[in-house]
Amino acid sequence: MDEKRMITVTVDGVKYTYPHGTPYRAIAADFQDRYPCDILLVNRDGKLCELHKFLDRDCSLRMVTAQDVPGIQTYERSALFLMLKAFYDVVGQDNIERIAVEYSLSRSLFMRAKGNFTLDTALLEKVEARMRELSGKALPIEKRSINTEDAMELFRKEGLVHKAQLLSFRVNSHVNIYSLDGFVDYFYGYMAPDTSYIRCFGLELFEDGFVLRLPTLKNPNQLGDFKPSMKVFRALSESTIRAEALNASNVADLNTTIAQGGATQLVLTYEAMMEKKIGDIAADIASRKGVRFVMIAGPSSSGKTTFSHRLSTQLMACGLHPHPIATDNYFVNRDKTPRDENGNYDFEGLGAMDVEQFNTDMVRLLNGETVEIPTYNFKKGAREYNGNCLTLKDGDVLVIEGIHCLNDKFTYALPKESKYRIYISCLTTLNIDDHNRIPTTDARLLRRIERDARTRGYSAQATIKMWPNVRRGEENNIFPFQDSADMIFNSSLIYETALLKPYVQPLLFGVSRDSEEYIEAKRLLKFLNYFLPIPSDDIPKTSLTREFIGGGCYHV
Numbered sequence: 001m002d003e004k005r006m007i008t009v010t011v012d013g014v015k016y017t018y019p020h021g022t023p024y025r026a027i028a029a030d031f032q033d034r035y036p037c038d039i040l041l042v043n044r045d046g047k048l049c050e051l052h053k054f055l056d057r058d059c060s061l062r063m064v065t066a067q068d069v070p071g072i073q074t075y076e077r078s079a080l081f082l083m084l085k086a087f088y089d090v091v092g093q094d095n096i097e098r099i100a101v102e103y104s105l106s107r108s109l110f111m112r113a114k115g116n117f118t119l120d121t122a123l124l125e126k127v128e129a130r131m132r133e134l135s136g137k138a139l140p141i142e143k144r145s146i147n148t149e150d151a152m153e154l155f156r157k158e159g160l161v162h163k164a165q166l167l168s169f170r171v172n173s174h175v176n177i178y179s180l181d182g183f184v185d186y187f188y189g190y191m192a193p194d195t196s197y198i199r200c201f202g203l204e205l206f207e208d209g210f211v212l213r214l215p216t217l218k219n220p221n222q223l224g225d226f227k228p229s230m231k232v233f234r235a236l237s238e239s240t241i242r243a244e245a246l247n248a249s250n251v252a253d254l255n256t257t258i259a260q261g262g263a264t265q266l267v268l269t270y271e272a273m274m275e276k277k278i279g280d281i282a283a284d285i286a287s288r289k290g291v292r293f294v295m296i297a298g299p300s301s302s303g304k305t306t307f308s309h310r311l312s313t314q315l316m317a318c319g320l321h322p323h324p325i326a327t328d329n330y331f332v333n334r335d336k337t338p339r340d341e342n343g344n345y346d347f348e349g350l351g352a353m354d355v356e357q358f359n360t361d362m363v364r365l366l367n368g369e370t371v372e373i374p375t376y377n378f379k380k381g382a383r384e385y386n387g388n389c390l391t392l393k394d395g396d397v398l399v400i401e402g403i404h405c406l407n408d409k410f411t412y413a414l415p416k417e418s419k420y421r422i423y424i425s426c427l428t429t430l431n432i433d434d435h436n437r438i439p440t441t442d443a444r445l446l447r448r449i450e451r452d453a454r455t456r457g458y459s460a461q462a463t464i465k466m467w468p469n470v471r472r473g474e475e476n477n478i479f480p481f482q483d484s485a486d487m488i489f490n491s492s493l494i495y496e497t498a499l500l501k502p503y504v505q506p507l508l509f510g511v512s513r514d515s516e517e518y519i520e521a522k523r524l525l526k527f528l529n530y531f532l533p534i535p536s537d538d539i540p541k542t543s544l545t546r547e548f549i550g551g552g553c554y555h556v
Contacts, residue, residue, distance in 0.1 A: 010060040018055055025051035025193055031063055037220045038197050039063045040071045041190055046518050050143065051193040066220030069468075070190070070519060076214055078141065078192040079201050080109065083212050084435065085183040086130035091117050093159070100434040103236050103427075107224030108204075108211040109437070110233075124203040124210055131201065138196035139181050145174045154184060162433045165252035169259075169532060188436045188527065207233070232427065235488040239429045242273060248494050251432050255532045258498060263534045270493050271540050278307070281422065281487055282314035285397070290417040292366060293398050294322070295405035297481070298424035299474040301447040303491040303544040305556040307424055308401050310542060321395050327402025327410075329374050330358040334381025348473035350404055354383075359413035365392045366418060403473075406481035423485035428492040432530055441471065442527065443492060447548045450503045454550055460507040464517040496545050501533045503549055 005020040011031060018027060028039040028051055041064040042049050048070055064071045080101065087099060095116040102110045113119055146154075148167055154177075155163040163186050167175060177186050180195070192198060202213040202223055216224040243249045246269060248257060257266055285291055294311070298304050312322040330353055331337070338351040346352060361371045370391040374383040392398070404410040406421050428443045445467055452458035482488070505528055511521035539545060546552025 007055050008058045009055065011062075020056065022055045023051065024049055024053055024055065024061075027055065027061065028063060035063060035065050037065045037067060038192075039065055040074045040192050040197065043070075043519070046514060046516075048190060048519055050190050052140075052143070066215065067217060069217065070523075072215075072217045072220065074190045074192060075198070075220065076109070077187055077189050078195075079198045079214060080212065080435065081141065081178065081180060081185060081187065081191065082131050082134060082195055082198050083127065083201070083203070084185065085180045086127045086134060087113070088183060090123070090126045090130050091115065096159070098434060101431065101437045102209070102240060103429060103431075103437060104439060105206075105211065105233060105236075106226050106228040107216055108213045108226055108228075110206065110209055110211050112209040119205070119210065121205055124205060128201075128203045131198075131203075134181070135195045135198050138194045140194045141191045142179045143176055143191065144179070145176050148173055148175050151175045151177055151186065155186070158184065160185075160434070162250055162252050163435075165256065166250070166433050166530065169252070169255045169530070185435060186433075188432055188530075189523070207237075229483045231423075231483050231485065231488045232425075235490045236427050236429055239427060239490050239492065243429055243494055246270075246494070248430070250430065250434070251530050254430065254494065254498060255530075258532045258534055263495065263498075264538045267495055267534070267538055268540075270495060271543055274491075274493070274544070275310070275542075277489065278310050279314045279317070281489065282311060282318050282320075284487070285315065285420050286318035286320055288417075288420065290415075291397060291420045292392060292418045293362065293400060293411070293414060293420070295411065295419055295421045296399065296401045296424060297403060297405035297422075297478060297485075298491075299426075299444065299478050300470050301444040301451065301548070302424045302426050303447075303547050304401050304424055306542075306544045306547040306552065306554055307489065307491060308399050309554040309556070310544075311422075312399055315397065315399070319395065320397050321393070322397050322399045323390060325373065325398050325400045327353065327358070327400060327404065329376045329383065330354050331376050331383070333383065337381075348403065348477055350407065350409060350477070353404060353410065355410055355412075359411065362398075362411070363413050365390065365398070366414070368392065403477055406484050407477070408484070420487075421485045422487045422489055423482045424489040424491050425482075426492045427490040430492075430494050430497070432527075438497075438527075440492070442524070443497065446497065446500050446504050446524070449507055450500055451548045453507050454548075459510060460504070460521060461511045461515055461517045464511070464520050491544055493543075493545060495534060497528070498531045498534045499536060499539065499545060499549070501528045501531050504528065 006017045007020050009016045009018055024042045032039055043062040043064055044059050066072045066075045097115040099113045102112060148170055152164040152167045177184055178191055200215045200223060204211050204213060213223050213226055215222060248254050285294060296304055296308055315322045332352060332354045337345045340346040364371050370389050372385050373388045373390055374385055377384050406423060426440055426443045428438055428440050431437045449460045449463045452463045508521045508525050511518050536549060541553040547556050
């Protein structure tokens with residue numbers, strides 16, 4: 001290495017020079033005072049680099065902090081590594097059977113731990129104290145590449161069987177592992193350079209496990225509020241139990257099932273369980289004689305449309321007569337649509353809906369009157385009336401789907417007993433391994449990428465670009481009302497990522513390398529590499545996944 005050769009680095013349009021081989025951490029230190037929180041990574045010409053790496057070419061650099069999505073993901077990953085190290089230090093490896101990250105819950109990671117110890121507040125206080133001690137020592141988080149077979153043997157010896165099993169499906173001859181003061185683990189993604197970067201965290205008992213509380217993207221310097229939705233938590237726990245019963249709680253188990261020829265049976269079993277759940281919901285609705293409005297809401301790509309069709313079929317089997325109504329038909333005319341802070345139309349907020357007209361029509365229907373239901377012309381940006389009249393008779397129910405269906409302000413005039421509210425979301429409980437969770441948003445994003453490409457002609461790049469705005473709308477208009485639902489329906493299917501892989505992979509490869517969306521596309525591609533694919537041949541035409549890959553029997 002030529003230590004004297006100078007390299008040109010461009011930051012915020014200004015050129016600087018550094019010696020060849022300068023660590024990115026040293027460069028980041030020169031710009032740290034410009035940022036309110038720690039720089040965790042650098043973006044070098046569209047490629048994320050950890051701070052321990054060295055400058056070796058002329059480039060443009062952008063600093064990445066926990067106020068950026070890759071940064072907060074790095075912080076979460078590093079905090080988890082620190083917690084695992086501290087837990088093993090306090091309890092002792094021989095006393096630990098398993099520590100598993102189950103899912104994200106209210107700005108925290110929910111975990112379960114098994115072994116020869118008592119999980120209580122006193123133990124968590126000791127673990128947290130050890131975390132703070134390790135953080136204060138600024139211990140390096142070291143990364144090294146080792147032979148995959150050696151890594152598998154290492155993890156077997158450490159009792160991390162699922163990691164060894166996962167790596168058995170990797171075609172790469174080498175794998176990157178991280179070590180912290182002798183504690184070794186494998187992680188999907190980047191890490192902070194040392195433990196001093198991890199200062200904001202907390203441990204707390206919760207239900208049959210505990211949570212690692214973490215900061216938020218909006219404020220990385222303080223813990224987010226821990227206000228979990230108990231209904232969502234129970235739905236996640238129920239799904240976890242089902243997955244464990246079918247030996248499909250992580251990607252290694254799933255791949256093993258696929259490799260051994262069990263994919264078709266797994267698909268049919270999960271589809272049967274989902275159909276039974278929908279049937280149970282329909283039976284519950286039928287048992288409530290006063291229900292006339294079935295209100296369905298959920299975040300993007302949860303499968304609301306297919307669910308409403310399947311629920312309608314089950315309602316008919318219960319002797320009811322369902323009629324679908326889309327709340328989109330009650331948008332205000334375009335000239336009355338409110339705008340957001342950037343001057344763009346805000347179609348997500350309640351102000352975009354004609355709440356008064358919706359309630360007037362629904363009350364009239366409830367009173368037995370005949371009502372002409374509007375149709376919204378999205379090209380003209382106006383409601384139209386085309387003679388679509390409806391009268392509610394005995395046994396008739398309206399199946400209403402829309403973003404605001406759980407918000408009482410949207411249905412303020414309807415009696416509570418006349419409404420049955422359903423929150424639907426893709427709450428995946430499948431994880432890569434015990435220490436690498438899969439965010440539920442990833443599953444929905446993959447669904448949306450494929451559906452947008454198939455039905456709207458959108459590129460993966462376009463879908464990824466709009467995703468943050470979609471997520472903001474969900475945070476404001478859907479998630480705050482999820483606990484008001486009478487029923488939580490988990491639309492996640494354990495096999496769906498393996499199914500979506502052959503569809504989505506080519507689309508992600510089409511994302512331009514010089515685009516801002518490339519980093520996210522590359523992350524998703526790496527994520528998909530963990531899965532063995534399964535064909536769509538045996539996917540039932542009624543499957544919720546057909547809403548995204550096509551070939552279903554419903555017109556969605």
